[in-house]
Amino acid sequence: MRVASVSLKAAFIAVLHLNYVAAAGDSSLYTALLDVADSLGETQPQSDISPVVELAKKNKDKLDQVSAHGETDAVTACDVFATLFPGKYADQSSGDYTAEVERPISGTCWLKSTCFFEAHTTSDVAFGLKIVTTLGTKFATRSGGHQQNVGFSSIEDGVVLDLSRLTSSSLSEDHKTVRLGTGNRWGEVYNRLEEYGLGAVGGRSGDVGVGGLILGVGIPFFSSKYGFACDNVQQFEVVLANSTVVNATANSHPDLFKALKGGGPNYGIVTHFTLYTIPTDIWYHVAQYNESDYKQVLSAIVATQAKMEDDSNAGVLFSGSNGTMMVGMLYAEPTENPPVFSAFDSLKPIRTLAPPTIGTIAKLVDFFTANSPTARYLSFATSYETDLDLYKSAYGSFISRQHFTSPTKGALQYGIQTITKAAVQAGQKRGGNWLGMKPVSTNWWHVVAAWFDEKDDKAALEASTGMMKNMTNLATDAGKYLDFQFQNDADVSQSPLKSYGEENFKKFAAVAASYDPQQVFQKLQNSGFKISKA
Ligand SMILES: Cc1cc2nc3c(=O)[nH]c(=O)nc-3n(C[C@H](O)[C@H](O)[C@H](O)COP(=O)(O)OP(=O)(O)OC[C@H]3O[C@@H](n4cnc5c(N)ncnc54)[C@H](O)[C@@H]3O)c2cc1C
Numbered sequence: 001m002r003v004a005s006v007s008l009k010a011a012f013i014a015v016l017h018l019n020y021v022a023a024a025g026d027s028s029l030y031t032a033l034l035d036v037a038d039s040l041g042e043t044q045p046q047s048d049i050s051p052v053v054e055l056a057k058k059n060k061d062k063l064d065q066v067s068a069h070g071e072t073d074a075v076t077a078c079d080v081f082a083t084l085f086p087g088k089y090a091d092q093s094s095g096d097y098t099a100e101v102e103r104p105i106s107g108t109c110w111l112k113s114t115c116f117f118e119a120h121t122t123s124d125v126a127f128g129l130k131i132v133t134t135l136g137t138k139f140a141t142r143s144g145g146h147q148q149n150v151g152f153s154s155i156e157d158g159v160v161l162d163l164s165r166l167t168s169s170s171l172s173e174d175h176k177t178v179r180l181g182t183g184n185r186w187g188e189v190y191n192r193l194e195e196y197g198l199g200a201v202g203g204r205s206g207d208v209g210v211g212g213l214i215l216g217v218g219i220p221f222f223s224s225k226y227g228f229a230c231d232n233v234q235q236f237e238v239v240l241a242n243s244t245v246v247n248a249t250a251n252s253h254p255d256l257f258k259a260l261k262g263g264g265p266n267y268g269i270v271t272h273f274t275l276y277t278i279p280t281d282i283w284y285h286v287a288q289y290n291e292s293d294y295k296q297v298l299s300a301i302v303a304t305q306a307k308m309e310d311d312s313n314a315g316v317l318f319s320g321s322n323g324t325m326m327v328g329m330l331y332a333e334p335t336e337n338p339p340v341f342s343a344f345d346s347l348k349p350i351r352t353l354a355p356p357t358i359g360t361i362a363k364l365v366d367f368f369t370a371n372s373p374t375a376r377y378l379s380f381a382t383s384y385e386t387d388l389d390l391y392k393s394a395y396g397s398f399i400s401r402q403h404f405t406s407p408t409k410g411a412l413q414y415g416i417q418t419i420t421k422a423a424v425q426a427g428q429k430r431g432g433n434w435l436g437m438k439p440v441s442t443n444w445w446h447v448v449a450a451w452f453d454e455k456d457d458k459a460a461l462e463a464s465t466g467m468m469k470n471m472t473n474l475a476t477d478a479g480k481y482l483d484f485q486f487q488n489d490a491d492v493s494q495s496p497l498k499s500y501g502e503e504n505f506k507k508f509a510a511v512a513a514s515y516d517p518q519q520v521f522q523k524l525q526n527s528g529f530k531i532s533k534a
Contacts, residue, residue: 029080029134030056030063036130036243040123043245048123055084067134074158077137078115081128081159088124091115100162104145105207106377108457109154113140116160122271126243128161129269133241133520140526141269143182144209148377149492151527152265153212158526163211166271171196177234179274182211187369190280190362199280199361201232204317206369214273216488216496216529217262217435219417219444221364222332224312226278227426230261231433235274238267241520245271250431259511261433264487264497264529266512266521276430283331283338284364285356287349291323291399296347298391301327301416303343305386305441308420314340318416320395322407326353334358375410378449378460380468381489381496383419383482384475386441391416394474398447401470404463410451412463417444417486434508436501437484445471446489464491487529497534505534 037053056063062083066076081089090097091114100116119125132139138158140151145164147153154160166181169192178200180189187206193199201220203213218229226232236248236257246268248257259267289297301318308314315330329341337356354367384390395414402412424439447467449460468491475481487496498505512521512531522532 028064029067029131030060032067032130032134033063033084033127036126039244040126044121044123044126048121052084052123052127059083072136074114074137077131077135077159080131080135081115081117084127084131085117085124088118088120089115090118100160103142103162103164104147104154105372105374106148107374107452107454108148108150108376108378109145109152111151111154111156113155113160114158116162118162118165120165122166122237122239122245125161125163125166125239125269125271126245129239129241129520130243132159132161132524133243133518136524138524138526141265143211144185144207144213146208147212147216147488148379149527152492155526161269163269163271164209168272171198171277176277177274178277179235179272180210181272182209182270184210186210186213187362187365190360190365193277194280194360194362197280198277200275200277201226202229202275204365204368205372206365207372210273211270213488215260215262215264215270217486218488219486221282221317221330221361222278222313222315223423223426224308224315224420225332225422225426227423227430228262228433231427231430232276233261233273234276235272236260236270237272237274238270240268241516241518255507255511256515258432258434259508262435262487262500263508263511265525266508266528266531267515268521278332280360280362281334281358282361282364283333283335283356283358284354285329285341286352286354286367287327287329287344288351288353289325289327289347290350291320291325293347294320294325294395294399295392297325297327298395299388300343300347301418302386302388302391304329304341305418305420307340307343308418309422309441311338311340312420312422312426314338316341316418318418319413320398321402321413322411324350330364375450375452376454376457376460378464378491379446379489380464380491381444381446381486381494382468382472382475383442383444383484383486384478385480385482386418386443387478387480390474390478390480391443394445394471397470397474398467401463401467404449404459405451405453405456409453410449410456410460412467413448413450414467415446415448415489417446418442419444434500434504435484436499436504438482442482442484444484444486444489446486447471448489490529492527495529495534497529497531
């Protein structure tokens with residue numbers, strides 16, 4: 001009985017898949033690629049298009065054949081990539097295959113993909129997407145590879161569309177905006193902008209990719225002043241499911257523009273982001289405290305959060321693990337020892353990690369990058385209103401839960417990310433988003449499990465889910481629980497898109513349906529925070 005129902009289900013899925021391929025691939029792959037070339041010709045450099053067209057012409061018979069046979073397997077698609085994109089492709093026989101497999105920061109995501117397509121340009125992405133959609137091949141899209149959920153930017157039996165070589169960056173003449181390829185890492189972005197006295201509203205660790213961070217909302221150092229990373233995009237250049245390229249701004253494709261602010265990988269592949277620039281000169285101080293002082297440290301955090309409501313230059317972050325707690329006191333102006341952090345004056349750190357410094361965003365990011373090693377990672381996110389008793393009881397329970405293996409092999413990390421009313425309002429001032437955030441003093445809390453040995457996978461999962469459940473219960477009992485889940489920290493089992501509220505979710509879903517009627521990003525994309533799975 002069980003076997004019969006399983007095979008019936010498999011047959012049903014196979015029929016659905018064939019229907020999908022038939023609908024997606026009415027024309028031959030050869031014709032489809034030439035159509036893409038025509039439409040790219042209107043906006044993209046010919047030098048990015050012609051080499052692919054020439055190779056397609058030389059291999060017309062082969063391209064006609066694969067689409068006529070309805071081949072959907074990844075090996076066939078990879079053969080097409082190898083034919084049309086020599087030098088931009090890696091499979092098991094390539095020297096750089098292992099480097100591609102091991103690019104993600106989390107070892108759990110080192111999946112042996114059938115091949116990696118190493119796109120260099122917007123045109124490459126448009127052609128690449130046309131190959132997988134015409135053939136109906138499963139794919140994953142990857143920028144910086146820092147997403148810890150297995151299968152989001154990695155895939156076992158399928159093609160990784162790797163965007164890490166889209167690393168262009170150009171500052172506008174008036175220096176007000178910078179256009180970035182999605183494959184840039186934040187550290188490189190800040191270093192380049194620093195030469196002009198500028199920064200941007202992006203990641204706090206230098207290795208994180210531009211693309212994934214912004215599409216998942218993006219929490220920066222100074223959200224109170226500037227809002228979130230997604231709020232600071234002026235334009236998204238997007239390759240849509242049908243391989244056409246559009247620029248989404250507040251005035252052009254405004255619905256797509258809004259949906260891309262925190263809507264995840266549901267609308268297209270974003271190739272370039274144009275961001276507003278900000279000044280780079282700041283002040284910071286990072287100190288480490290003993291875990292036994294957690295009540296005093298948390299009191300200082302909450303006191304600072306109260307003051308931050310009146311001083312939008314201030315930011316504070318907290319991370320605790322393995323017997324110590326790190327506190328970053330950050331100020332968006334080059335001001336010596338800003339009084340907003342005075343609650344920490346009476347506390348005694350065990351170590352100064354970064355002394356009080358008038359520095360730059362680039363230098364601060366260097367500091368945090370050095371603290372982000374390759375390991376195996378899991379992360380869970382929730383949010384709740386600021387409340388000292390809740391902070392203390394939650395951290396108290398974390399202390400007894402943090403070790404799931406020996407401390408040198410891994411541990412849980414406890415993160416407090418302070419969000420002010422001003423942060424939510426800053427986003428609204430920049431055109432607004434559909435994230436449904438309540439304008440109150442909040443902690444976007446997260447627990448991360450970081451460990452090295454595969455043998456500890458189960459223990460890491462149990463410890464992090466246990467802590468997550470405990471946090472949710474404590475926040476609910478205290479009447480402080482909020483629905484919002486920060487996408488970039490959320491686990492695959494969570495539903496950040498739904499956490500934006502039912503009405504907002506409907507808006508995100510409607511935009512996805514309108515820009516991707518064939519549901520390419522729901523059906524062929526391997527995994528991710530998809531509308532269809534929310
Ligand atoms: C050490 C570390 C530090 C971090 N610091 C921060 C921080 O300061 N602030 C913050 O907000 N988050 C932070 N994060 C979380 C991080 O932002 C997310 O993991 C984010 O998804 C990583 O982006 P990426 O491009 O590196 O990831 P990827 O793994 O390449 O991509 C993440 C997701 O986005 C999709 N995607 C990527 N690029 C595109 C694109 N161009 N078009 C369409 N879909 C795309 C992928 O398919 C995948 O689903 C951190 C994570 C780590 C491990």
